[in-house]
Every structure is written in C-alpha cells, then in structure tokens.
Amino acid sequence: MRKTAKINIACPNQKCRFHNKKFQGNIKRNGFRKKLQNYKCITCEKQFIETIGTPLYHKKMRKKEIIRICELFTEKLSFRAVARATHHKLDTIRNLAEDMANHARQTNEFFLHDLKLNPIEVDEIWTFVKKNKKELPKNFARSVAMGIPTATLR
Numbered sequence: 001m002r003k004t005a006k007i008n009i010a011c012p013n014q015k016c017r018f019h020n021k022k023f024q025g026n027i028k029r030n031g032f033r034k035k036l037q038n039y040k041c042i043t044c045e046k047q048f049i050e051t052i053g054t055p056l057y058h059k060k061m062r063k064k065e066i067i068r069i070c071e072l073f074t075e076k077l078s079f080r081a082v083a084r085a086t087h088h089k090l091d092t093i094r095n096l097a098e099d100m101a102n103h104a105r106q107t108n109e110f111f112l113h114d115l116k117l118n119p120i121e122v123d124e125i126w127t128f129v130k131k132n133k134k135e136l137p138k139n140f141a142r143s144v145a146m147g148i149p150t151a152t153l154r
C-alpha cells in the first residue's frame, strides 16, 4: 500500500473522525476523476477529489491564475479592473469571489496554507470581496471569522 501519512489533504466528510484533520494517515490516492486526483478516506470510505470545498473546485482555472487574482484582490482593484488585468471575463472574477465567500472557511485554509498568504493579506482580500460583492451568504462573516487566526480579528 502507498504511504498515506504525507498527504496534505483532510477528509471533507463532516461525520468522519478525521474531518478537516491532515496527516492522519487516513487519506490515500485513488485514481483520477475528470483528470483530477481522486482520494479516498480509509476511515469513512468517502471518496473525493483534491480541490473539494476550495475555490478551485469545479474551476478550470489554474492555481497560479487564482493566486494572481488573489494578489490583485489585495491591491484593492475593482472586480472590473482585476478582470481587465488578467484577461478574464468580469463574470469569472465575480464567480470566483462568490465561490470564495461561499466556502470562506476552506478558502482561508487555502489562502494561508496553499498560497502562503499572511493573515493581514487574507484580511485584505476579505475586506475587498465584502466591499465589492452586493450579496454575501448569510453566514459569511461568521464563517470567515471562524477560519481566520484570532490575531487578525478586530
């Protein structure tokens, strides 16, 4: 069997003993689905693909591109300006921001661990998204607060 302990992925199943806990040795690679790495949790037997619950899920956009857009978000450009600078449609940028807001907790995790942003930068992105989005999910503020290290909360 392949070594499982090193996989930097947590089980997305909320009922699982290892939900959101990485490096527990419960996740193994399990082939591919739609060209994305498929994983299986050997504890709860749930299968999932790598990017579930992050802004990357169901997105064709490359990680590098998302990083670039997030950097522009920290510069507080308008969505329109970000779209222009990255040659994406305005809707694409809006949808990405909406996805991020809808998965605020996982997005924080993604910002801090995958993109290696510091909490201040994360804070700036959320400030920007909040300002530019008319409608945010009801539990948005709470889910953001839950994911951000307390040092950044004011």
Ligand SMILES: [Zn+2]
Pocket: 011, 012, 013, 016, 017, 018, 019, 041, 042, 043, 044, 045, 046
């Ligand atoms: Zn599990």
